[in-house]
Amino acid sequence: MNHLDQEQVPNRWSQGLSRAAADYALVCLSHLRWDFVYQRPQHLLSRCARARPVYFIEEPHRGGAQPRIERSRRDCGVNVIVPHLPREVDEDESEMLLRCLIDDLIVADRLRQYVLWYYTPMALGFTRHLAPAATVYDCMDELSNFWGAPPALRERERDLLRSADLVFTGGRSLHEAKQVVRPTAYLFPSSIDVSHFRRARAPQPEPPDQRELRRPRIGYCGVIDERIDLDLLAAAADLRPGLEFVMIGPVAKIEASSLPKRPNIHYLGQKPYAELPAYLAGWDAAIMPFSRNDSTRYISPTKTPEYLAAGRPVVATSIRDVVDPYGREGLVDIADEPAAFVAAIDRALQRPRRGEWLQRVDEFLARGSWDDTWAQMESLIGAAVRGDLSGVTRGGACSTI
Structure with a gap:
């Protein structure tokens, strides 16, 4: 059963990059709400949306009789996707339903080539089966240290640190911690508008x-x-x-x-x-x-x-x-x-x-800006999509703020 309206996302591929680098949509899996506070995800993904389709998939809301997706489009071009699940389903069934909803989204919007961008490793539970052109983990916090963190979070993050094509970190101390598992992580500290x-x-x-x-x-x-x-x-x-x-x-x-x-x-x-x-x-x-x-x-x-x-x-x-x-x-x-x-x-x-x-x-x-940060990230993602990261500097600092 298709849980989505059949609205199509316009084809807005970048004209300035090679086809292999440009022809992908970006699908973000986030533990944050797009409209909560305007921070790192909003700065980066709104810039990404200038060149290609971007889908920001929030954690699900609980309530309602049937699983469904609520979708809306922000002025910056980002498509905000809010899954709704029945309140009474357990964690295993929730992940099964989310897997179906994500599959429906990919089919409905004809996403033939896409990059998965993770903010929450917990999303691995319903996305492991997908075949993205590249996988990015933008680690902006040590989520496992936050109150109420899911018990499975640490193990899933280790899996994501090892399997992602690219790992970005949002601060120097976080970068040092993640390099223990992923020596090739890239440091992109907070930038500034x-x-x-x-x-x-x-x-x-x-x-x-x-x-x-x-x-x-x-x-x-x-x-x-x-x-x-x-x-x-x-x-x-x-x-x-x-x-x-x-x-x-x-x-x-x-x-x-x-x-x-x-x-x-x-x-x-x-x-x-x-x-x-x-x-x-x-x-x-x-x-x-x-x-x-x-x-x-x-x-x-x-x-x-x-x-x-x-x-x-x-x-x-x-x-x-x-x-x-x-x-x-x-x-x-x-x-x-x-x-x-x-x-x-x-x-x-x-x-x-x-x-x-x-x-x-x-x-x-003056040493850094969100525009500069995104330009560096986009270059790395393009190389990952092309399967050409071998010639890219492996890890290290990519911004001085």
Whole structure:
């Protein structure tokens, strides 16, 4: 039974690449929702969609009588595919149904040559039977260290690290960890959409829910989950009652009731990516109050270069991929304990918004961009599709941010 509408994806093959490199669709298997937060997958795959069909397959929703696919197309050209499964099916049956739905998608859209791009190794359970032109694993987090990780995740990731044609990693410490299993992994750290966030350096219309807050404002933008040191946030707010702490982003995997409540802590919720520069423009400094635990051991926060592109001084805890290179180069202040953390905020508030520090920030950010990162990835994928990776440098760093 075909579970899909027979809508066809337009043929949008790239005109600038050889046929062998260009004639493929990209099918992404993700544990994230496309509309959750705008981060690495959105930056990369929206650029991919400029040249070829891209399908972003989310984890399934549970509920409904029959398995089906909900599909929609974003303005950037990405086709978002949301599987829906009956609530009562077990894991084995879920994977069987997902296998059928993916097969139907490939047949319905006549995907004769496609690349599988994994963000979740768990998708191997319903895609092992496929015959892609190439397989890519873009490892952006150590998912097995996150709360609620499936027991099978570590074993499936080992399988994917060994079998994928290409492995990309999103941070230096993560790259070192994955090289133990996959020595030829490529390092592609978080890049930056400089022009987007640089808008925050100029006056912007104040968002209504931030307009009435006093100054100075200290901001955080990102997912609020088990990686955030809520005790540190509460202590900082207590030690500096004259500062307004602005927390922007969705609350995930923790109870909202666990968030510290203080008169000077403000949770504004999730905001569209397009609106973030307007919020950052109204901050006097930015913070990354991450816990130091298993869930943050390998993270490489995308928000670090975004804050800097916005011209905001940054205070962060000692996350390895922030300490090196950002702390080492004097671009971000590092502190872990409450007293040291607020002292670093005090120093950040005194830092001139122009001059030598901002010049060094701009020189650093000029080393890489999402456009550059995608161009390097696309070249590697093209070589893999052609079966011609033998002449490509095996592993190593492909970006300097």
